[in-house]
Amino acid sequence: MSVLIVSPGRDPENWVKALENQHPGLNIYVYPEEHDPEEVEFALTWNHPRGLFKNYPNLKVIASMGAGVDHILSDEGLPEDVRVTRVIDETLTEDMGDFVLSQVMNHIRGLHYYAKVQQKKKWDQFQYKRPQNTKVGIMGLGVLGNAVAEKLNKNFFKVYAWSRTEKSCSNVTCYHGKDQLEEFLQNSEVLVCLLPLTEDTENILNSDLFDMLPEGAYIINVARGQHLVEHDLMKMIDSGHLSGASLDVFREEPLPEDHPFWEHSKINITPHIASVTKPESVVPQIVDNYERMKENEPLKNKVELEKGY
Known part of the structure; x- marks a missing residue:
């Protein structure tokens, strides 16, 4: 054996x-x-x-x-x-919670943006948001999704969650099924994908879904690259409907050197290290x-x- x-x-x-x-x-x-x-x-x-x-x-x-x-x-x-x-x-779970929290905080305080404009020696201030005034939606309420929801809730964010079947999570407004997806998305100023990859969830992050988000919404994908329709994301960012994205997973890894994500000023890239x-x-x-x-x-x-x- x-x-x-x-x-x-x-x-x-x-x-x-x-x-x-x-x-x-x-x-x-x-x-x-x-x-x-x-x-x-x-x-x-x-x-x-x-x-x-x-x-x-x-x-x-x-x-x-x-x-x-x-x-x-x-x-x-x-x-x-x-x-x-x-x-x-537990280690994986804690690390994922810490990573998503850091990405959400970086977004609402503009730290990704400041890191980029520093290279241009540009002094550019804008109004940041506070956790208490920020709605975060989590797609997927498995072990990792629950941990992320709890972490964000403890840091005073308004947390919403959506899953395929009905689930509950303390101090989180939960939605489930296709009929409740749009209402969930309308409450997601920051959308975090933590779904499992299945036939039903592949390509779920697409233009139709992005259209249901409030204008200026931000995308964080820490699930799988196959959840995201890459062209749709760039189109919606370039149109101004989405404010940007933090991506830790990709359809092809390592991300090819000629991929347009590398040069996009509103897309933040990490090399699949959210939770190792x-x-x-x-x-x-x-x-x-x-x-x-x-x-x-x-x-x-x-x-x-x-x-x-």
Whole structure:
């Protein structure tokens, strides 16, 4: 019985060390080193090559290295009976809350703008907003969405949230379903996307949605690049309907050097660092699921494949 780590483009050394420390004697392979596919029952992965797992006849569990699982579920060649798990971690949750709060504060105080005009030696002041007078809308009320809502609420923002199905969050005005989407958007001066990536949410950040936002709204995307229709965002910023955007995720990563986002004065770019998985923090839950798999016990943080999250 073996564990396979598949993470193209990432150095897996810290994952191997963390697994060995948590479970001494665990047999670990790192793709694409030579190994026997029939030995592998548990895979730990991020952005595996499409169709790879069809080659593992005894594979039972595929564990994501992070909170997202779209990189797994988008593979149409997954074995039929395989179970998929994701990471839920306090560190990831706290980091996401801190990051979104910093982006919202940077926007309402104009810090992104000042950083850009400094390069031009331009002295240009404008009226900033206060949290108490700012409405922030959060799309997605999963673990991360709830944490972000709580963080913003504690910092005196007026917080609204929208989810596919009915959910609740303390001190947050919650909406759900397509019928309540427009009312939610009308209350979103800053819109934060924290949705899972599914067939229903892909391309959801588009012109039709932006039209329902109040004029001057600001976009923060920390979910997936595939949520955003890039041309629509630039068109709506250039028209003045949107005031700008902070983007941490992109359709192609790293973002190509010739991408127009780099040069756009009202788009702030960060390289997918809003919340980064730390192996030593999440490996205990991964090893726990490995043991649960061996004992035929229910897995923690199991993904509902039909929902996509």
